[in-house]
Amino acid sequence: MLNQKPIYFLPTPHYKTNTILIRFIQPFEPKQVNERVLLPQVLLSGSRDFPSKQAIQYQSDVLYGSDIQAHITRVGNTSITIFQISFLQQRFVKEPNFYDQILAFLHSMIFRPRLFQNRLIKKTIEQERRLLKENLQAVYNDKLEYSFQRFREHMFQNESYATPESGVLATLHHVSQASMQQCYNDLINHSFVEIDLSGSQDLEQWIPKIETLFQPTKPYVSFQWVDREMSNRSEVQQIKETLPIKQSRLYLGYRTQTYINDEDALALRVLNVMLGDFDQSFLFQVIREQLHLAYYVQSSLFLGKGFISIMAGIDPSKAQMALENIQAIVAKIQSGDFSDEDIALAKNYLAEQEQRAMDMPGAQMHRHFIHRHIFHQPYSIQTFFEQLFVIHRDEIKRVANKLKLDTIYLLTEDEHDQ
Amino acid sequence: MISKSYRNVDEVLYETRLPNGMKVVILPKPGFRKKSVSLMVPFGSIHTQFQHNFTKEVLQFPLGIHHFLEHMLFESPDRDITRKFSEANASVNAYTASNRTVYFFSTTDDLEKPLTHLLEMVYFPTFEDSLIDKEQQIILQEHQMYQDDPDQQMYYTFMRSLYENHPIRFETLGTEASIQAINAAHLQLAYEIGYHPSTMTLLVVGDVQLDEMESMLGGYPYLNHIPKPLEYTPLLHQETVQIAVPKQVISVDTAIPYVDLGWKLPQEWLQDPTQKAALEISLNFLIEMLFGRQSDVYHKLLQKQWMNENFEYYVLIEEDYGYIRFHLETNVPHALIQELSSILQSIDINTIPEKLFSANRNRLIGSYFRIFNRIDSLASFFTDVLIKGFDVDLLMERAVHIEKSLFQPYVEWLKTATRCELIFSNSAENKGSSE
Numbered sequence: 001m002l003n004q005k006p007i008y009f010l011p012t013p014h015y016k017t018n019t020i021l022i023r024f025i026q027p028f029e030p031k032q033v034n035e036r037v038l039l040p041q042v043l044l045s046g047s048r049d050f051p052s053k054q055a056i057q058y059q060s061d062v063l064y065g066s067d068i069q070a071h072i073t074r075v076g077n078t079s080i081t082i083f084q085i086s087f088l089q090q091r092f093v094k095e096p097n098f099y100d101q102i103l104a105f106l107h108s109m110i111f112r113p114r115l116f117q118n119r120l121i122k123k124t125i126e127q128e129r130r131l132l133k134e135n136l137q138a139v140y141n142d143k144l145e146y147s148f149q150r151f152r153e154h155m156f157q158n159e160s161y162a163t164p165e166s167g168v169l170a171t172l173h174h175v176s177q178a179s180m181q182q183c184y185n186d187l188i189n190h191s192f193v194e195i196d197l198s199g200s201q202d203l204e205q206w207i208p209k210i211e212t213l214f215q216p217t218k219p220y221v222s223f224q225w226v227d228r229e230m231s232n233r234s235e236v237q238q239i240k241e242t243l244p245i246k247q248s249r250l251y252l253g254y255r256t257q258t259y260i261n262d263e264d265a266l267a268l269r270v271l272n273v274m275l276g277d278f279d280q281s282f283l284f285q286v287i288r289e290q291l292h293l294a295y296y297v298q299s300s301l302f303l304g305k306g307f308i309s310i311m312a313g314i315d316p317s318k319a320q321m322a323l324e325n326i327q328a329i330v331a332k333i334q335s336g337d338f339s340d341e342d343i344a345l346a347k348n349y350l351a352e353q354e355q356r357a358m359d360m361p362g363a364q365m366h367r368h369f370i371h372r373h374i375f376h377q378p379y380s381i382q383t384f385f386e387q388l389f390v391i392h393r394d395e396i397k398r399v400a401n402k403l404k405l406d407t408i409y410l411l412t413e414d415e416h417d418q
Numbered sequence: 419m420i421s422k423s424y425r426n427v428d429e430v431l432y433e434t435r436l437p438n439g440m441k442v443v444i445l446p447k448p449g450f451r452k453k454s455v456s457l458m459v460p461f462g463s464i465h466t467q468f469q470h471n472f473t474k475e476v477l478q479f480p481l482g483i484h485h486f487l488e489h490m491l492f493e494s495p496d497r498d499i500t501r502k503f504s505e506a507n508a509s510v511n512a513y514t515a516s517n518r519t520v521y522f523f524s525t526t527d528d529l530e531k532p533l534t535h536l537l538e539m540v541y542f543p544t545f546e547d548s549l550i551d552k553e554q555q556i557i558l559q560e561h562q563m564y565q566d567d568p569d570q571q572m573y574y575t576f577m578r579s580l581y582e583n584h585p586i587r588f589e590t591l592g593t594e595a596s597i598q599a600i601n602a603a604h605l606q607l608a609y610e611i612g613y614h615p616s617t618m619t620l621l622v623v624g625d626v627q628l629d630e631m632e633s634m635l636g637g638y639p640y641l642n643h644i645p646k647p648l649e650y651t652p653l654l655h656q657e658t659v660q661i662a663v664p665k666q667v668i669s670v671d672t673a674i675p676y677v678d679l680g681w682k683l684p685q686e687w688l689q690d691p692t693q694k695a696a697l698e699i700s701l702n703f704l705i706e707m708l709f710g711r712q713s714d715v716y717h718k719l720l721q722k723q724w725m726n727e728n729f730e731y732y733v734l735i736e737e738d739y740g741y742i743r744f745h746l747e748t749n750v751p752h753a754l755i756q757e758l759s760s761i762l763q764s765i766d767i768n769t770i771p772e773k774l775f776s777a778n779r780n781r782l783i784g785s786y787f788r789i790f791n792r793i794d795s796l797a798s799f800f801t802d803v804l805i806k807g808f809d810v811d812l813l814m815e816r817a818v819h820i821e822k823s824l825f826q827p828y829v830e831w832l833k834t835a836t837r838c839e840l841i842f843s844n845s846a847e848n849k850g851s852s853e
Contacts, residue, residue, distance in 0.1 A: 013449070014447070014448065014450060015791050016427070016790050016791055017791055052717070053711075053717060053720075054711075054712060054716075057712040058777055061712055061777035061778055061781040062776075064781065064783060064784030064787070065781040065785055065788070066784070086788075088784060130726075131727055134674055134747065135728075137674055138747065140672075140673040141569065141672055141673050142567075143566045143567070243671075245566045246565040247559070247562045278509070279500050279504070279509070280500065280501055288556065289552075292555040292556055292559075294559060295559035295560040295562075296563070313559070313563050314559070345501075345504055345505070348504070348507055352507050352509070352525070352526060355451050355526035356526060358451050359451050359792070359793065360792075
């Protein structure tokens with residue numbers, strides 16, 4: 001396997017479409033966050049062959065709606081720019097050179113950008129900056145997303161994780177033609193390129209051509225897939241903010257002190273499900289079903305950063321009551337007060353989710369990716385089941401006792417509205 | 419079972435009707451692990467009035483009863499229904515829309531147990547006062563959550579601006595007062611009238627064997643029981659031609675002002691399902707060409723910075739109403755409305771190049787194939803098609819054979835029809851910044 005190029009094929013013949021997904025992997029760089037969000041959008045605004053958004057849209061329409069999608073994600077301290085295209089399998093289209101057109105289209109978007117005097121076009125950058133600005137402003141309208149962002153900024157205020165990978169409004173005006181060009185050069189010349197393919201068997205014979213066009217490469221550095229940065233907090237931070245809203249949003253942020261590549265990570269996943277990630281969880285059953293305090297309440301686990309956030313949408317007058325009850329539920333689990341049936345339901349839920357992911361090429365590609373880089377062994381659902389079902393209640397109790405409450409954040413109505 | 423093959427997309431669908439009148443539709447999808455089962459009841463928030471078929475007596479239901487009923491079907495004094503599903507490795511959920519309530523579960527495991535739970539929850543509900551009180555509080559929380567969502571608020575304000583009489587004006591959840599007033603008698607009556615087996619459809623999508631499904635469904639005695647005949651029919655609504663509130667500016671707490679433009683479709687276009695299916699495809703296609711992401715208008719407005727890429731349009735065609743809605747984010751709402759208005763006046767279908775026309779047709783064809791990639795998208799697509807009585811093959815054929823000449827009457831109508839203009843705006847600048 002030593003000389004094998006990082007290009008992987010997943011057969012999914014029961015689908016109508018094929019997918020090509022290209023990852024550009026780089027270390028996370030807080031100073032370049034806006035440029036990295038903007039770059040794929042700028043590239044998808046025009047290339048030498050398809051010089052405008054309109055021309056690109058036309059081409060993707062001609063190719064039966066083969067839109068190219070691009071976005072950036074963060075795993076630990078690593079940032080990944082993903083370009084992907086999904087297109088009909090050859091058996092459904094008449095055009096004999098259909099796959100050639102698809103490859104040329106994708107290649108053009110990434111490797112043949114529209115330039116003026118060797119730089120990305122200023123007007124395009126300005127336009128994408130304006131659109132990003134409005135999207136970042138619009139987060140305010142989605143109170144769930146807005147409150148999570150505020151919570152995150154407070155909990156991780158002295159850590160790089162406070163910087164949202166979706167872009168930072170306050171520094172958006174620093175983006176320049178030069179900084180964008182630098183960002184593009186870094187992407188093309190200094191990142192590790194990996195390719196995932198999925199679809200009909202005939203796609204496999206295209207691998208050599210895809211290799212030549214997109215040049216997948218081995219990493220030149222080892223990436224940090226886990227972000228362990230943690231500022232010391234001697235006591236629990238409590239923050240309250242107000243807005244003219246009807247429903248309060250309450251967050252409790254716990255440090256898990258367990259990360260994705262730790263041995264007890266899977267036990268933590270079981271714990272999180274049991275605590276609040278499905279409709280039989282303690283939080284859902286007690287906070288919603290018994291006490292009727294919330295329409296929604298959920299816990300979410302972030303293994304790349306090592307925290308759990310518990311979030312509830314509640315009546316402003318009941319915030320304190322909800323807070324006390326949520327903490328009581330966590331304490332109850334920490335004391336080991338849960339049944340074997342509770343554990344079995346949570347494990348079965350995780351197993352069922354894993355089965356469902358087998359139907360989704362995107363989810364499969366992601367699992368293979370994580371296993372290659374973080375677990376250093378191939379992904380297999382059987383191995384996952386074997387590891388899951390041997391987890392003992394003591395292990396769950398142990399990870400529960402590593403939970404440390406860090407931040408309580410409440411977004412609630414303006415005082416004068418009460 | 420009757421089979422129907424869709425040659426264009428290489429799929430076969432099976433249909434049958436059980437002795438109690440419930441329709442069963444099965445779409446086998448070998449190779450997928452997930453199986454999805456939906457039970458659709460054509461009882462949604464616009465079905466507020468029912469008329470007795472002989473006495474002509476009219477029953478009026480309280481607002482929000484459909485959604486309340488949906489919540490109550492998950493409640494039982496002697497068993498924990500969602501837990502039963504979880505124990506069978508299935509996850510269950512439901513939603514209430516304007517024209518239907520749908521209960522559904524999915525699993526990668528055996529179908530029999532969760533199917534039994536699904537049928538039992540829908541066929542044998544109970545309405546106990548203590549459970550009604552509990553659910554009332556949860557629904558009020560849900561109602562409160564939507565009050566903070568400007569998108570939801572805009573949608574309902576838009577509906578109230580467009581419609582004078584039709585109950586699509588009202589929120590699916592009802593009002594705070596109507597939710598609080600709902601009692602066991604209301605729920606019982608709504609259930610008896612709205613949930614007649616002969617109107618329901620059971621849709622199964624996934625890797626299933628037909629003979630196994632048939633023998634499974636034969637195992638429920640109550641599905642073989644012939645119910646008393648359907649006595650009530652939902653009343654269709656007479657909507658006026660004019661727009662309820664043609665122009666309106668509302669001050670709300672939003673990061674970026676919103677603009678909605680809307681048109682009510684003429685009643686005479688909404689006569690039968692075939693006509694409606696053709697109308698839905700044609701209008702979507704026309705608007706996509708005129709205002710979609712490949713149109714000159716779209717890119718001109720983007721470059722002028724008069725809107726952003728969150729521009730959406732909706733063509734909705736239902737039982738007794740239909741509308742077109744444009745939804746835009748803009749910092750210059752008044753100027754944008756004026757510009758769109760003059761663009762609409764000058765539409766000329768003949769100026770659209772033939773190659774854009776065929777590109778758009780390719781996109782539409784591609785979109786049908788993509789639906790078949792996911793069990794979930796298939797289930798929701800077929801739910802919609804079955805409720806509306808559309809024929810899937812016809813949709814595909816229409817898409818393939820769509821022609822420019824079809825559009826002229828719609829273009830003429832768009833130029834002259836009265837429309838609704840709604841602005842949600844906030845004078846405070848720079849909302850949403852994190853400082």
